[in-house]
Amino acid sequence: MHVIYGGTFDPIHHGHLRLALEVGERLRGVPVSLMPCHIPPHKGDTGATAEQRLRLLELAIAGEPRLSVDDRELRRGGASFTADTLRQLRKELGAKVPLAMVVGTDAFAGLDRWNEWWAIPELAHIIVVQRPGIVLDPKGEPARLLEERSVGNAEDLYSSASGKILNLNPPWLDISATGIRDRIGRGLSPRYLAPDAVLAEIQSMGLYGACPAKNF
Template identity: 30%
Template sequence: MRKIGILGGTFDPPHIGHLVIAEETRVQLDLEEIWFMPSNTPPHKDAAKTGAEERSEMVKRAVKGNPHFRLNTIETHRLGKSYTFDTMKVLRAEHPDIYFYFIIGADMVEYLPHWDRIDELLELVQFVGVKRQGYSLSTTYPIIEVDVPFVEISSTMIRERIRNKLPIRYLVTESVNEYLKEQQLYEDR
């Protein structure tokens, strides 16, 4: 059975921290691939600042060059809020030969009791909790803990730096940086 990790999120924009989490999880758990899965409308956050097509393009650019990383747009094609249970049910039906590992930050580990259909979801996927400063991985749910180098970067911080005309070099990949400039994303207009 193939072992695939899923890293979901708004990726508004995707940054180096996402790539570090994905690569460290892939290596430590000996996963074949990591699928980056941008959400359409996440149930636990406000709407993204950019559209699903733009965020998918940025993820595509961010993962280019790593043969173990893939963009999966299943959630961006769905209207309304993206619930992990619905996504995993479809993916398991389409890929019965894959064992999925769903990668979440420690902030989401604390939020697991509030996830839609969490008990049924646990039958479809193995959760992987990534340590994050200021949050605990303590939970009654079965998760695999992964240590990754702490990289204090957030999409919010990157958007604020762009608005304040500060450089974001080395916080995002060069191809994402180029796309952000070309499209003038997150700039005050």
């Protein structure tokens, strides 16, 4: 099983990291690859550059063998389309290795607005992580897809290479990258919301309005 968890990670925080570990543990302890996107098609510009976000990710997972960073979308450049990334991974893994991608309910609710969204279930399984307050439109394509392809437990994903959807409801740390950026910009401490090494690097680089001369 190969599992990817994509996102802007602007910046990476404990909510991202804890979720990645929870998903891996539900799937026989497999490692999870965090995949930062280059230009997020649905979010617009990021607060940090691709290189800075990658640096923060590497600091965040240092010493944690169950997590890795896959920077292929940063190296590829341009807008980051999931279908293109999954095709590349499928070519590398072969046709039979189970491949799964992790998305939150909020992202999954807009799946039918993604580039070539219909190809995604044919290339990989989808692990939908429940986020509080997000409800799918019962008449929308994502809800239909979930009804057609939903499986009951994580073990079901090992029986095929792609095509299934697993709903997970792991413990959720209510931390947002937006909230962290806002706190830093207002001169408030973001301590304990992200790894200390990440926050120290944010401060050192002066990201998100941080003052390098002032401790968080």
